[in-house]
Amino acid sequence: MNKIFRLTVLAAGILAGVACTACKKSPAATATKAGMYFGVAIQPGDILDENKAKLIVQNFNAIVPENTMKMINIRPTKTLWNFSDMDKMVDFAQKNKMMVRGHTFIWHQQNSTIVNQIRNREDAFALIGENINQIMTRYRGKIACYDVANEIFNEDGTFRKSIWYKWCGTDLYEEAFRMARAADSDAKLFLNDYSHEEAGTPKAEAFYEFVKSMVEKGVPIDGVGFQLHLCTDYGINEERLRENIRRFADLGLEVQFTEIDIRMKMPGSEADVAIQKEMYETLMRILKDEPNVNTYMTWGYTDATSWVPATFHGYGDAHLFDKDLKAKPVFGSLVELMKNK
Ligand code: XIL
Numbered sequence: 001m002n003k004i005f006r007l008t009v010l011a012a013g014i015l016a017g018v019a020c021t022a023c024k025k026s027p028a029a030t031a032t033k034a035g036m037y038f039g040v041a042i043q044p045g046d047i048l049d050e051n052k053a054k055l056i057v058q059n060f061n062a063i064v065p066e067n068t069m070k071m072i073n074i075r076p077t078k079t080l081w082n083f084s085d086m087d088k089m090v091d092f093a094q095k096n097k098m099m100v101r102g103h104t105f106i107w108h109q110q111n112s113t114i115v116n117q118i119r120n121r122e123d124a125f126a127l128i129g130e131n132i133n134q135i136m137t138r139y140r141g142k143i144a145c146y147d148v149a150n151e152i153f154n155e156d157g158t159f160r161k162s163i164w165y166k167w168c169g170t171d172l173y174e175e176a177f178r179m180a181r182a183a184d185s186d187a188k189l190f191l192n193d194y195s196h197e198e199a200g201t202p203k204a205e206a207f208y209e210f211v212k213s214m215v216e217k218g219v220p221i222d223g224v225g226f227q228l229h230l231c232t233d234y235g236i237n238e239e240r241l242r243e244n245i246r247r248f249a250d251l252g253l254e255v256q257f258t259e260i261d262i263r264m265k266m267p268g269s270e271a272d273v274a275i276q277k278e279m280y281e282t283l284m285r286i287l288k289d290e291p292n293v294n295t296y297m298t299w300g301y302t303d304a305t306s307w308v309p310a311t312f313h314g315y316g317d318a319h320l321f322d323k324d325l326k327a328k329p330v331f332g333s334l335v336e337l338m339k340n341k
Pocket of ligand 1: 259
């Protein structure tokens with residue numbers, strides 16, 4: 001090889017390395033080729049760290065801000081809007097051709113202290129309306145879908161007695177979807193929850209009935225989010241999960257897997273690791289079979305910075321990458337499943 005040729009090859013290699021965000025064979029490209037979204041919840045620091053940013057871009061084609069768009073962060077006081085982290089995430093996604101989910105407008109947690117000033121139902125409507133308008137107009141065309149409301153049910157199927165429910169009953173939930181549709185008519189609008197994924201539980205039934213009533217009333221809802229924070233102790237009832245997904249399809253609605261993680265009791269045994277792998281794969285197979293499921297978002301990518309151990313004491317190892325950012329075997333099998341989609 002002569003010197004010029006060698007230098008050319010070297011330069012091409014470096015360029016390919018730099019521009020490797022969309023390497024044809026990357027898992028992200030595989031997901032895109034399969035016509036699906038394979039995504040991850042991220043924190044602002046993830047895209048500032050070169051290694052982590054690279055890992056995210058190569059392996060996923062969608063992101064969701066884990067905390068950045070929640071009221072406490074994006075609007076800490078009535079007059080202070082803190083868009084900088086969200087802007088950076090959206091720019092990152094645009095640059096790397098990733099889909100963005102917006103999460104979330106109505107929730108009972110991580111609200112800012114502005115909610116303490118709510119005195120009546122009109123105040124609650126106004127506050128949520130301002131948040132929806134500000135955020136959705138700013139990111140119009142850049143954020144594809146939003147969790148308009150999150151976790152509004154209790155396990156027993158009653159409505160959660162949140163500050164929103166206290167002032168507005170269910171009216172605000174429905175009105176928020178209308179306000180969101182008006183703010184960005186192209187964004188898809190979702191109602192998101194956990195432990196309602198398998199048909200037959202009080203929560204799953206109440207959630208389904210409420211969504212059905214929204215559809216019947218013409219409330220502009222496009223789909224429902226299944227968080228899927230799962231545990232190897234309980235497994236998945238695949239039949240009940242599919243049954244639930246199909247009844248939403250019958251309503252004309254999409255189902256997105258919005259926050260997947262599968263924890264195990266620590267230290268995890270080999271059996272737990274095998275069950276976890278099987279569970280992650282089952283969800284991907286369901287996505288492949290069910291026409292109204294196309295989005296597989298994981299809630300964080302590494303056990304190093306997971307929300308799981310702090311929330312479920314004694315549990316962990318829930319994610320697709322280990323503490324050293326190394327992909328677990330389950331990750332490879334998910335990519336293989338995507339290839340055959
Ligand atoms: C969690 C985040 O992962 C944590 O970092 C934060 O401290 C609390 O919220 N359901 C949801 C998410 O809809 O917003 C939650 O995220 C996890 C459960």
